Amino acid sequence: MDLLGVHHLAIICGDYDRSRAFYTETLGLPVIDETFREARDSWKLDLGLPDGTRLELFSFPGAPERPSRPEAQGLRHLAFAVADVDAARAALQAKGVAVEDIRVDALTGRRFTFFADPDGLPLELYESDPSAD
Incomplete structure (x- = not known):
């Protein structure tokens, strides 16, 4: 396969x-x-x-609500690749979306942040590595 x-x-x-x-x-x-x-x-x-x-x-x-916190087994979150996490975060905040502080992935060195959809599903913005594309 x-x-x-x-x-x-x-x-x-x-x-x-x-x-x-x-x-x-x-x-x-x-x-x-x-x-x-x-x-x-x-x-x-x-x-x-x-x-x-x-x-x-x-x-x-x-449909039942999704258990989220503390984290439950199953799909953890959905991550979207973005070129500029600062700009993407600012765009969401301008639309009234609460976005967490930007962090750095200790394994990859890439920057990321989390926000939630209207049902509380965790969504992530993950800064892409242009050299890997």
């Missing part, structure tokens, strides 16, 4: 309209497709990332 990369990431949200606005307006992800699945009373929103990876946003009525 030869894995080629990540095709998509899927997120289940608590409030579809609020999360749709966050991912499309606050983060600026373009909509690829949006479908209401009547049999499941559920929306599916396909969003695009610049590298071709997709982010799928789902709404499921009555």
Whole structure:
């Protein structure tokens, strides 16, 4: 088996309209497709990332909240690569998003910070290494 990369990431949200606005307006992800699945009373929103990876946003009525703190087993967070973590952090803060202080990854020396989506899902901004691209 030869894995080629990540095709998509899927997120289940608590409030579809609020999360749709966050991912499309606050983060600026373009909509690829949006479908209401009547049999499941559920929306599916396909969003695009610049590298071709997709982010799928789902709404499921009555979905339980995600345990986050203390950290639970399972997916820890979703990290977005950015060229300039200072500029990305400032852009989010200008839109009213609370963003943690910038830290340095002790293993890679790269700078990063965390923020959360409307449901408290931890999201990370990780400064890319231009020489590795």
